[in-house]
Every structure is written in structure tokens, then in C-alpha cells.
Amino acid sequence: MSLVACLVLLAPALFILRQAREASAAPMPEPEGVVPMLSHDERMRRVTYQHTCSKQTDCEAPLVCYHDVRFRTYCTDSACTTDSQCPEGQRCTTLAVPSAGARVRLCALVGPRQEGERCLETPFDAISACKAEFECAGRDGYCARPCTPGQPGTCSEGFFCADVKPKPSCLPTCEKRGCPQGERCIPFEEGTSICASIYGPNCLDTPCPDGRECRVFSQSDFPGKVWAECVHRCSATNPTCGEGxxxxxxxxxxxxxxxxxxxxxxxxxxxxxxxxxxxxxxxxxxxxx
Known part of the structure; x- marks a missing residue:
């Protein structure tokens, strides 16, 4: 009878211990909206894994059609969950996939770019990558720290908290503080603006002739520089360009x-x-x- 009584008393504790062991052995669930990292067998069962795609429907669930500037646009799952799963000099970065309404984790280089500098999410070389404490955020790509929208002081001077993907981030603005001599404050998407020198016709101050569109271009490997152009379209069948x-x-x-x-x-x-x-x-x- 004593043995039976002991087993009855121990049963709940043994049940709780067993549940705890099973929970620790099971993989941690991915946060909502993040594509899971599949096992090798799960990847091999999907015909479209690593195949080129043009739209999300080209990929089997849970794969997403991701445009990687280093390679191509292809169907993929998450390649990592922690930095330790990435090669030396890289980290596990969460990237937005707007076409799928999801996020995916891939290994990306760590580089020298400071907060507010232009960057690439998955650059070819480290020169266009952010330092480890920043992530490349926004459509134009800026090295940024995360922030909380609506919370005063969440970003330092010269930055504002933008509700961008994959998470709200401090993006640069020069509208209030102004720019050094020889540079001007150039507006871009999502409310961002940067101080830069302009090459080409300054169509931001002087309107383009004939109602042509003024376009401003910048690249992550040319910090502090932008190129302006009064876009004049042409083609092999319509080569109507001006003299010279x-x-x-x-x-x-x-x-x-x-x-x-x-x-x-x-x-x-x-x-x-x-x-x-x-x-x-x-x-x-x-x-x-």
C-alpha cells in the first residue's frame, strides 16, 4: 500500500517533468510571419526548392520567392535561426519578402557601414554591409537600429522612427538640422532624406525641360553622392535623342x-x-x- 501511495504522489511530478523534457527537445516555433528553417529532407521533398521564381505562386509552401541581389530570385526557406549557423563574418538577418507578406532569415555579411549610411541587405562584399549592431532597413536601404513608433527619444538626433519592414527602424533625416556647404538635403522614399553632393543637372531646384521626369539615384557604394537626371526615354525603335x-x-x-x-x-x-x-x-x- 505504501508503494502504491508513493507512485500516486509522484505521478503528477513525473508527468510535468516529462512535458518539460519534450518541450525542450522540440524545435522553437518561429515568430509569426517568419518562414521556418526546414530540414534537409523537407527541402528535398519540395520540387521548387532553390528554383528560380518570378512570383510567390511559383514556390511551394512554406517557401517564399526571394529576390537576392547576390544571386537571383529563387524559392527558399530560412537558412538560419542564429548567427552560429552562418559562416564567419556573417550573421543571421531577418529580411522582408513583401510579395509573400512574410519574413525570411538568411546569412548576410557584416561590414563597416555606420548608422544612416546606405547599405544592401545581402551585399556581394562587406563594403556595402552594416556593422553588427545595425540592420539594413527601408526600401532604399539604410543601416539602422530598431525603434518604437510614437515613443519620444527612441531615435537619436538626425533620425526618425519609421514603420518599415521587417521592423520599425531609425532612418535618417536632414530636414531640420541642414547640411554642410556644398551638399543639400535630398528627399527619398518613406520620409528619409540625406545630405549629399549632386552630380548631373540639379533638377530638384531647376525643373526639367519639356516636362520630363526628375529622377535622383544613389548607390550604397557611393556614400554622400547622388546623380540627378531629367529622364529622356528612348529605344532602338524610337531613338529620338537631342543633338550630341x-x-x-x-x-x-x-x-x-x-x-x-x-x-x-x-x-x-x-x-x-x-x-x-x-x-x-x-x-x-x-x-x-
């Missing part, structure tokens, strides 16, 4: 001769991207592209 211009990549650009005097303005160079295209004055950020 050529049609290059659907843009009318100034023509140049690599063996003659350099007619290209500062921030531009004389080049051509293939033997089929003409020589033109191209923005410096086109180099190697």
Missing part, C-alpha cells in the same frame, strides 16, 4: 569619344557597356554594372 546625345540603355545620354577630349562632367565617365552600345557619358556608379 545617344540612346544608351533606354536613356538619352551625352555622346563621347574615348580617344578624344573628355566632354563628361564631374561624376561621369566615358564608357560603353557592350560592343553593341554607343560610347556615352555614364554616371560613375554604373562602373562594373
Amino acid at each position: 546625345q545617344v540612346c544608351d540603355g533606354f536613356h538619352c545620354l551625352q555622346a563621347c569619344d574615348p580617344d578624344g577630349p573628355n566632354p563628361c562632367a564631374e561624376g561621369f565617365h566615358c564608357d560603353r557597356r557592350s560592343e553593341q552600345l554607343p560610347w556615352s557619358c555614364q554616371p560613375d556608379y554604373w562602373r562594373g554594372r
Whole structure:
């Protein structure tokens, strides 16, 4: 009878201990909206795993169609859950996949970029990557720290808390503090603005002729610089460019001769991207592209 009584008393404790062991052995559930990291067998059972895709429906659940600037657009699950699962010099980063309304975790390089500097989510080399304490946030890509919208003081001076994906982040603004001499405050998407030197026609201050669109371009590997253009579209069937211009990549650009005097303005160079295209004055950020 004593043995039976002891077993009755121990049963609840043994049941709780067993549940705790099972819980610790089970994989932790992913936060809502984050694509899980599948096992090798689970990946192999999906025909579309790592296959090229153009839209979310090209991928089997729970894979998402992710555009990776390093490689291509392909179907993938999360590649990591912690930094320890990534190669040396990389970390496990949560990235937004707007087309799927989800987030995915991939290994990305850690680099030298400071808060507020332009960046790439998954760069080819570390030069365009953020320091470990920041993540690349916003559509234009800025190294940023997380923040809480509506909470005063959550971002330092020169930054504001933007409700962006994959999570609210402190993005740069120069509207109140102004810019150094020779630079101006350039507005971009999501309310961001940065101090930069402008190359090309300053169509932000002087409207483009003939109602053409003023476009401003920047690249993560050219911090503090932007290129402005009064976009003049053209094509092989409609090469209607002005005098002294050529049609290059659907843009009318100034023509140049690599063996003659350099007619290209500062921030531009004389080049051509293939033997089929003409020589033109191209923005410096086109180099190697």
C-alpha cells in the first residue's frame, strides 16, 4: 500500500517533468510571419526548392520567392535561426519578402557601414554591409537600429522612427538640422532624406525641360553622392535623342569619344557597356554594372 501511495504522489511530478523534457527537445516555433528553417529532407521533398521564381505562386509552401541581389530570385526557406549557423563574418538577418507578406532569415555579411549610411541587405562584399549592431532597413536601404513608433527619444538626433519592414527602424533625416556647404538635403522614399553632393543637372531646384521626369539615384557604394537626371526615354525603335546625345540603355545620354577630349562632367565617365552600345557619358556608379 505504501508503494502504491508513493507512485500516486509522484505521478503528477513525473508527468510535468516529462512535458518539460519534450518541450525542450522540440524545435522553437518561429515568430509569426517568419518562414521556418526546414530540414534537409523537407527541402528535398519540395520540387521548387532553390528554383528560380518570378512570383510567390511559383514556390511551394512554406517557401517564399526571394529576390537576392547576390544571386537571383529563387524559392527558399530560412537558412538560419542564429548567427552560429552562418559562416564567419556573417550573421543571421531577418529580411522582408513583401510579395509573400512574410519574413525570411538568411546569412548576410557584416561590414563597416555606420548608422544612416546606405547599405544592401545581402551585399556581394562587406563594403556595402552594416556593422553588427545595425540592420539594413527601408526600401532604399539604410543601416539602422530598431525603434518604437510614437515613443519620444527612441531615435537619436538626425533620425526618425519609421514603420518599415521587417521592423520599425531609425532612418535618417536632414530636414531640420541642414547640411554642410556644398551638399543639400535630398528627399527619398518613406520620409528619409540625406545630405549629399549632386552630380548631373540639379533638377530638384531647376525643373526639367519639356516636362520630363526628375529622377535622383544613389548607390550604397557611393556614400554622400547622388546623380540627378531629367529622364529622356528612348529605344532602338524610337531613338529620338537631342543633338550630341545617344540612346544608351533606354536613356538619352551625352555622346563621347574615348580617344578624344573628355566632354563628361564631374561624376561621369566615358564608357560603353557592350560592343553593341554607343560610347556615352555614364554616371560613375554604373562602373562594373
